[in-house]
Amino acid sequence: MIQDAPIGVFDSGVGGLTVFREIMRQMPNEKIVYFGDTARVPYGSKSKDTITRYARQIVRFLQTHQVKTIVVACNTASAYALEELEKELDIPVIGVVKPGARVAAEATRNGRIGVIGTEATISSSIYSQYIKELNSNAIISGKACPLFVPLVEEGLLQDPVTDEIAKRYLAELIDIDIDTLILGCTHYPLIRSTIAKVMGERVNLVNPAYETARELKGMLGEMDLLSRSQPGLGSNQYQFYVSDKADKFIRFANSIIKYGILSAKQVNIEEF
Amino acid sequence: MIQDAPIGVFDSGVGGLTVFREIMRQMPNEKIVYFGDTARVPYGSKSKDTITRYARQIVRFLQTHQVKTIVVACNTASAYALEELEKELDIPVIGVVKPGARVAAEATRNGRIGVIGTEATISSSIYSQYIKELNSNAIISGKACPLFVPLVEEGLLQDPVTDEIAKRYLAELIDIDIDTLILGCTHYPLIRSTIAKVMGERVNLVNPAYETARELKGMLGEMDLLSRSQPGLGSNQYQFYVSDKADKFIRFANSIIKYGILSAKQVNIEEF
Numbered sequence: 320m321i322q323d324a325p326i327g328v329f330d331s332g333v334g335g336l337t338v339f340r341e342i343m344r345q346m347p348n349e350k351i352v353y354f355g356d357t358a359r360v361p362y363g364s365k366s367k368d369t370i371t372r373y374a375r376q377i378v379r380f381l382q383t384h385q386v387k388t389i390v391v392a393c394n395t396a397s398a399y400a401l402e403e404l405e406k407e408l409d410i411p412v413i414g415v416v417k418p419g420a421r422v423a424a425e426a427t428r429n430g431r432i433g434v435i436g437t438e439a440t441i442s443s444s445i446y447s448q449y450i451k452e453l454n455s456n457a458i459i460s461g462k463a464c465p466l467f468v469p470l471v472e473e474g475l476l477q478d479p480v481t482d483e484i485a486k487r488y489l490a491e492l493i494d495i496d497i498d499t500l501i502l503g504c505t506h507y508p509l510i511r512s513t514i515a516k517v518m519g520e521r522v523n524l525v526n527p528a529y530e531t532a533r534e535l536k537g538m539l540g541e542m543d544l545l546s547r548s549q550p551g552l553g554s555n556q557y558q559f560y561v562s563d564k565a566d567k568f569i570r571f572a573n574s575i576i577k578y579g580i581l582s583a584k585q586v587n588i589e590e591f
Numbered sequence: 592m593i594q595d596a597p598i599g600v601f602d603s604g605v606g607g608l609t610v611f612r613e614i615m616r617q618m619p620n621e622k623i624v625y626f627g628d629t630a631r632v633p634y635g636s637k638s639k640d641t642i643t644r645y646a647r648q649i650v651r652f653l654q655t656h657q658v659k660t661i662v663v664a665c666n667t668a669s670a671y672a673l674e675e676l677e678k679e680l681d682i683p684v685i686g687v688v689k690p691g692a693r694v695a696a697e698a699t700r701n702g703r704i705g706v707i708g709t710e711a712t713i714s715s716s717i718y719s720q721y722i723k724e725l726n727s728n729a730i731i732s733g734k735a736c737p738l739f740v741p742l743v744e745e746g747l748l749q750d751p752v753t754d755e756i757a758k759r760y761l762a763e764l765i766d767i768d769i770d771t772l773i774l775g776c777t778h779y780p781l782i783r784s785t786i787a788k789v790m791g792e793r794v795n796l797v798n799p800a801y802e803t804a805r806e807l808k809g810m811l812g813e814m815d816l817l818s819r820s821q822p823g824l825g826s827n828q829y830q831f832y833v834s835d836k837a838d839k840f841i842r843f844a845n846s847i848i849k850y851g852i853l854s855a856k857q858v859n860i861e862e863f
Contacts, residue, residue, distance in 0.1 A: 483752055
């Protein structure tokens, strides 16, 4: 039965595990196949053509697992490749950008919304575009924060250096008095407390990972694609694939997800 | 004539341009074809198998330009892939690690040498291995500095944040009283002044880019492979290829090389 097929989730690397984690929490009956493109990470500084080519290869790989839907758990890939994937696929695809944009458009009181993300996500203006469709009076300001990902990957989650970099990146968003800030990169929820401290408690932080899982659940429910029962023991409920060696991925993954990730398999993604 | 063939130089991205720059300076008669793997950068956090697969593809690309020799202008690729490439190729190949190791082994007075580089370069222990062959009494200490590349790429060449990160990374090398430090990543010469300030003037900094160009010149001379005359106007003395969009590469390249880099071409490197 199609309802028992897994959900395919992919990201440039480990960041998308924050989305995986939300799907796990909100839909405990679902099987998930996760792919992290660790051999080509990061995506945030690369071009639209390159990201789209990578996304297509990953989708072809996920389809070998008969996934019932695909979640693009990476803001950069959602910004650059989602529209193409939607055209090309006959299963539903969901990205992290639209759900985040929708909540921000609803949450703002003064109409001033900030978006932080990779260079690619910010220069695509994709959040701005979606928010404007829902709230044409909103003023959206984007700011690329290229050091946040390496700081998170270096483990400096609570550190004076991360505070200092956050102050510099966020100063212009504070100056224009935004009341809502979208964490437009899957790594950023991991330094949420630093960002919250710098922005102050009046600013509402939107985590698209949470909203994406919620929207995915609604969409699968409407399409009658939700799994009807908890997968049995030994059914490989969660499967992890990466394009580089698995050991580093497994260490990082186990640091952010409670579920013991016993193994991940390496795939030569260029062959797909 | 084989002497008129170009030198092939490759790197994971822009860092290898510091090696390119030295070859230009020391061998102004040579043609150079440079390849930067900007679609898959960085290499420093990836595995040996992945780096070796990437290096082989790039070598196949460079060979379509009938290069007379190949310079692996990336410490990580030199650490992981050089030995394989040497076995497989019938033209001379040179990496940046051996020349840097040789100078450090000769320069040290107290026998204590530090090496800084990417995670991959440091965990390969390749510098240590080469230095030990030349000076078996040397004590070599490696330290991975994963934030240096993103800090350089963010333009924080002289900045309190870079100072602070450098102090943390280098503290253990200062504690053990090294007198020689190898800048084991092609980006690091761009923050040489910060590193020098933290290490103090008693520590000798070794830039493998300079040594590599010198060694390359000696090797080509011995093999009678040096170009005999300056290439004529319109001969495309320097050609640049990248695996992602060229515009960003061109901007960065022009910021570190005096020669006006008029253009770079994008190549789908996965097809090689």
